[in-house]
Amino acid sequence: MKKLLFMLLFVTAATMTVACGGDDESTATAQPTPDPTPDPDPTPEPDPTPTEMSRYVGGDISMLTKYEEAGVVYKDKNGNAVQPLAFFKQEGLNAMRVRLFVDPSQDSDKGVCQDLDYVKALGKRIKGAGMAFMLDFHYSDTWADPAKQWTPNAWKTLNDAALAEKVYDYTKECLQQLKAAGAKPDFIQTGNEISYGMMWGTEGTNNNRCYTNSPAANWNRFMNLLKKAGQACREECPDAKIIIHSERAAQPNVLTDFFDRMKNNGIDYDIIGLSYYPAYHGNLATLETALTTLEGKNYGKNIMIVETGYSYAWALGGTTYDYTGTYPYTEEGQRKFTADLISKFKTHNSVKGLFWWWPEDNGNKNVTSSWWNAALYDHNTGKPYAAFYELKNFQ
Numbered sequence: 001m002k003k004l005l006f007m008l009l010f011v012t013a014a015t016m017t018v019a020c021g022g023d024d025e026s027t028a029t030a031q032p033t034p035d036p037t038p039d040p041d042p043t044p045e046p047d048p049t050p051t052e053m054s055r056y057v058g059g060d061i062s063m064l065t066k067y068e069e070a071g072v073v074y075k076d077k078n079g080n081a082v083q084p085l086a087f088f089k090q091e092g093l094n095a096m097r098v099r100l101f102v103d104p105s106q107d108s109d110k111g112v113c114q115d116l117d118y119v120k121a122l123g124k125r126i127k128g129a130g131m132a133f134m135l136d137f138h139y140s141d142t143w144a145d146p147a148k149q150w151t152p153n154a155w156k157t158l159n160d161a162a163l164a165e166k167v168y169d170y171t172k173e174c175l176q177q178l179k180a181a182g183a184k185p186d187f188i189q190t191g192n193e194i195s196y197g198m199m200w201g202t203e204g205t206n207n208n209r210c211y212t213n214s215p216a217a218n219w220n221r222f223m224n225l226l227k228k229a230g231q232a233c234r235e236e237c238p239d240a241k242i243i244i245h246s247e248r249a250a251q252p253n254v255l256t257d258f259f260d261r262m263k264n265n266g267i268d269y270d271i272i273g274l275s276y277y278p279a280y281h282g283n284l285a286t287l288e289t290a291l292t293t294l295e296g297k298n299y300g301k302n303i304m305i306v307e308t309g310y311s312y313a314w315a316l317g318g319t320t321y322d323y324t325g326t327y328p329y330t331e332e333g334q335r336k337f338t339a340d341l342i343s344k345f346k347t348h349n350s351v352k353g354l355f356w357w358w359p360e361d362n363g364n365k366n367v368t369s370s371w372w373n374a375a376l377y378d379h380n381t382g383k384p385y386a387a388f389y390e391l392k393n394f395q
Contacts, residue, residue, distance in 0.1 A: 053241075053302055056095035056132055056187075057394040058088065059356035059376075060307065062114050063367060065122055070365035075382040077389070084360065085129040092392025095132035097306065097355050098122050099192065100174065102152035106141035110368050116174055123183030134243075134306070134355070135178070135185035136192055137229070139167065139199055144192045146247055149209075151199040160221050163199065164228045171232035179236065187353075188240050189273060189306065190229035193247040195258055197222040212257050223265040230268045245273035245306060250281040252293040259299055271352070272299065275307040277374075278337070279319040283326070284344055291348050304353025305345070309374035310337040312385055316373050334374070335386035342394045354394045 064084060074084040088096070100119045104112045119135070126133045138144040141152045155166050171190070178184060191198045197210035197218065210222050226244070233242050244262060248255040259272065272294060276287050294303060309316075310327060312334040327337040345351040361368075361375035362382055371379060376388040 053352045054094075055351075055395050056304070056353040057355075057391050058093040058095040058097065058131065059359035060097040060099065060136070061122075061358075061360045062097070062099045063111065063358065064360045065118065066110075066113065066367045067360060067362055067365065070367050072362050072365050072367075073382050074360075074362060074377070075384075077383055079381070079383060085125055085131070089129050089131055091389065092395060093131065094395065095134060095186070095353070095355070096126045097134035097136055097187075098126070099136040099138055101138050101141055102170070103141045103154065106153050109142065112142050116177060120178055120181040120183050123178060123185070124181055127183055132186040133183060134187040134189065136189040136245075136306075137171065137174075138192045139229075144194075144198065146193050146196050148203075149194065149196065149198045149200045150203045151201050155199070156202055160224070164224050167199075167225050168228040168232045171229050172236055175232065175236035185237060185240050187243055187271070187304075188233050188237065189243045189245050190226060190233065190269070191245060193245055193275060194222075195246040195248045195254065199225060212254060219261060219265075223261070223267060226262075226267050234268065241270040242268065243271045243273040243304065243306065244269045245275070247275035247307075249274050249276045249290040250286055252290055255290060256293060256297055259294070259297065263299060270301065272301045272303045273306040273353075274303060276305050277307070277309055277316070277357075278321060278323045278327075279311070279316045280321065282321050283323060284340060288344065291351065295348065295350055301350075302352045303348070303350045304355070305351070306353065306355045307357045308341065308354065309357040309372075310334050310387075311373045312375070312387070314373050331385050331387075335390055338387040338390040339393070342390065345394060354391070356391065359388065
């Protein structure tokens, strides 16, 4: 379930467990030539309405810039060096996601590096490559996931009313700068895996968490933060689709309680975003239950799987569900899982998005502390695994 923090990505089981949630949260040769970055069309076509929305498929490529800076070379299946974004587009991917931290300098984790300047540059490249851009606000200086939703250090002294205004101002300023940089988002997540609220306060506090039995005041505070974030999105990017993101795919009762509260409190959003990792959530039947339950509630929202992944070799740290009887930890097992996942989604007209988590992980090169065992690139050859070529079948 994530945030599969990127730390989930890391090898320690404890980190991965926190990142992916439990019951209570949660080769190379030369530097490749940079992708072209033309300015976006000044008169883009209007976005489709939710009922008309096309399918979007891609991944969270928040570390791509770091791999390129380290000299990692991306290749096609024949071993030819490629420019990654142009190659992704060529192979049928049409959308990419990037996370944004408030002040990542507060965290020494190499995966926590996406400040606004970083995101502006990468977002512009995504748009320039002809793909949709999903912006993932973490509203934290570090990984935000169901077990970690810490308020940015610079905002910790603010009372609830002032914090809500800060969220509005920050969201608005970020979107203004992204637009000016040619990186206008098409999709905006106002928070990352926020099933239990966000911006709880200082690290370690139990205050402000939003469980099903939490005080109404906690939920009211959370709803006000979401409303202010959404207001800024509507004002600056009225055509963008707002995503509310939960990772409770394995707990339909928690999932529906959460989205019932969104509806009853008048939260303005367009898409239900879900995380689904078999290692932490269970089999495809579990996902089917989550999807049919959400559809049965008639929320009137499309659904996107904004995070997913499956290992090609070893179990992910903190794994709680062994699916190897059906999908072995091999390249073919990963491919078959991806194909079956897509087949599942195609039985649900409401599912409009599929985003693989950290597909661009392509060898260490000192970019991170470890490897992500569910990447879509062979760390030894720089070539994509077979699952990469399955993704286009979602469209």
